Amino acid sequence: MAKASIEARGDLRLTRLTKTYGDFTAVDDLSLTIPKGSFFALLGPSGCGKTTTLRMIAGLEEPTAGSIHLGETDITTTKPYQRPINTVFQNYALFPHLTIFENIAFGLRRRGQKDVKEAVDKVLNLVELPHLAQRKPTQLSGGQQQRIALARAIVNRPALLLLDEPLGALDLKLRRQMQIELKWIQKEVGLTFVHVTHDQEEAMTMADTIAVMNEGQIEQMGSPAELYDNPETAYVANFLGQSNLIKGTISGNDGDSHIVDLYGQKISLPKNRSHAVDNSTYAGIRPEKFRISLLDTPVKGNVLSGGHIEDVSYIGVSTQYQVEMPWGQELMVFEQNDDGVAPFNKGDAVNISWEPAFTFALRGDEDATAGSEVEPEVLDEE
Amino acid sequence: MSHKIKDATIPTIPLGARIQRWVGRNLIRIYAVIAFTYLFIPVAYTFAFSFNDSGKSNLIWKGFTLGNWQNPCGAPEVCSALGNSIKIGFLATFFSTILGTMIAFAIGRHKFKGRSTSNLLIFLPMATPEIVMGASLLSLFLVFKINPGFWPTVIAHIVFCISFVVVTVKARIASLDPRLEQAAMDLYANEFETFRRVTLPLVAPGIAGAALLAFSLSFDDFIITNFNSGTLTTFPKFIYVSAARGIPAQANVIGSAMFFLALTIVIVGQLVNRRKVR
């Protein structure tokens, strides 16, 4: 039985997985398939259930209900050490009493593998730290510890590698570098990576597929581009980047498009990007999709007029404007600084325009602020 | 895109596996309960027999009475022995806490030549069997023709308490963030003010803990006391001596009362600490 589970290979399948702690539901009826060989990210704020999900996959938590399959093998109740799954822990959990070499060799020795030295040397070369083999973990920098934690996991060639906020303890610059490196290593070794993070940029940089989690459930799942360009809920629209959500009513149809009335001004958006269930809706536009123009300049596409510039922040690559609209809402606009100077000033009366194809529509009964004010990163969640 | 398979039933985990996991998870808790029972059996026994209507020898249960609690000094010598123990305890605590705290600051806060020798000198009394320490002190007192009694006992108690005070206070000092003192200096406090307003208040819980430990060590000591107290009777000595002919139930009353008193002090101390942290 144990033998069978440890050799399981294939897609990871979570079926109606649920985990409750007393009255609190951490993971709520979650079903999900992660294809073999993919780089999959579970993205969400603290307490959304992503770490609990990861720990159930690792075997460190026991599901209250539901099942976990790896290929055709049911691993729901098998022990962590009977699963062909390895974890890169938050804060790494390197064994402080063992050398780097012995840390990496730990899993190989437990499984009685031969040629331990060869395998360890190879993986140390892969993470480019062969000279540290005889050190103790406390003698390493954060970035080095991170790589050793990764090496300790992948040396076992698991069917699945779990990464629990693996870059959370690193500074920004190192994090960027490790993101690229992790992606490269995943391609190199060809393992399935499941990555848990609260950092949307990190998820988008690395993952093929992202599942955005909220309150124990998956809000939306798809490629980074899909999620960004066509979010289904306000939560996803706000959690991944920024969105302008404008309340409106679907007032008619024009071929493949809906005509939407936004406070008296008509715009159009593609029907296949509408997730509204009735006439009431929120029209969503990403800030960088907007164009600003002075009142007398002719524009194409959707136009909202009557705005005036409330605030200007020069960022370098772009300029961010806050534009107050006649109905009192402030819209966020990012303009590329590709033509030199910032052409608009505070107080200018302007129109806002954009390509209709960039618009998405959400249900009108949503909370337009969902996902925008989740607390910033808190490590050691759940 | 829907992620829920609404029609399928939720797969459940087999009952057998669940029971096995529950036992596996709680085995150590069950064990802890047994271990604590073992620890508390004699305490409970002592408490129960403090209500025994026993007469002189408190060996067999003869009936319930509150008399021993109403008249704790009823047995001859028991309260004078208790008084001696408390007096010795306070004196030993006072001096060992002062001397030990000074040593702890020297070792914990300063780098100086002979630091490892100092550590050794602190470790040695703890590594010396009580009987050797007691016997050697008695020999010294005999050489100088000092009769065993109250003050020799106090001195002996200070000797074995100092090391425990040093270790306790040193641990507290080590856990202190040195940046706090640097911040105080940065905010115009000189060395003395820094010590008085920042260091000392932060180390104070450690010192209080050390004092409590010193008192309980002194109060409960028998072996060293037996060597150096001569004809003076302390509470443990009283129990040891009367063990042969039967211990009066009043001793159980005092032992139990001390138990509840110390427990109260510790609990109140923890509550105060917790409030301070908030």
Added chain:
Amino acid sequence: MGKIRTPYLLLLPGFAFLFTFFILPIINLAQTSTQTKIAGGDTGQYEQTLRFANYVDAFVDNKEQFGRSFLYAIIATVLALAIAYPLAYAIAFKSGKYKNVLLVLVVAPFFTSFLLRTIAWKQILGEEGFLVPTLRTLGIISENTTLTSTSFAVVMGMTYNFLPFMTLPLYASIDRIDPRTLEASGDLYANGYTTFRKVTLPLSMPGVVAGTLLTFIPAAGDYVNAAILGNPNTKMLGNVIESRYFKIVDYPTAAALSFTLMAAILILVTLYIRKAGTEELV
């Protein structure tokens, strides 16, 4: 300049005290150990003759008690370790918000005089206690087996009395272990037993060493448990030293025995620390 003096000034009173009342007595004890009786003198009068044969005599006369002291102390230490380790583990990892309460409970028995507790064991294990009749009825012990006044009672009493000394340092070092390293071990194919042997135990080694020392040293020098719970055949070295001092007034033999005891303990402890490979003791 003041900075250099400060530590020495702080150390001076305490170390002067320890020197006078700890180091000097030990030196004096060493002198006493080689003295012999003054010919024709009164009881308790001795002169220095540097008779090192005192040690040989003392050891040969009491080798039985000597061996017993170490045997009992080792058994009690091993038992205490076996009982305390899971307890400390449970408090560190499984007690949640009750951690502080349980820690207080470990120390709480101390608040009742240890002599009272030892005597309580004597009576619980005694013929009039409830335990012996119960065990006899259940057939676990035979009709003529007694529990009190046996070596079993002495070792059990020692184990009991020193249990908190074992539990606290164990707890302190187990509590410092990051539970994630244990999870990591399970994740890396180690089962519960292997995780304990390869991760938990090595990481808690400082606590094991400190706890066994804090138990073994007082246990080897103890005579109270033997006096209360034992019989004349369970006498330990401590009992001999005590009676040499108070009953026979044979100071040189008592001193020689004390020194032998201390030396033996120090040798054992040094070997043990070498083997366990840890230096952070204090």
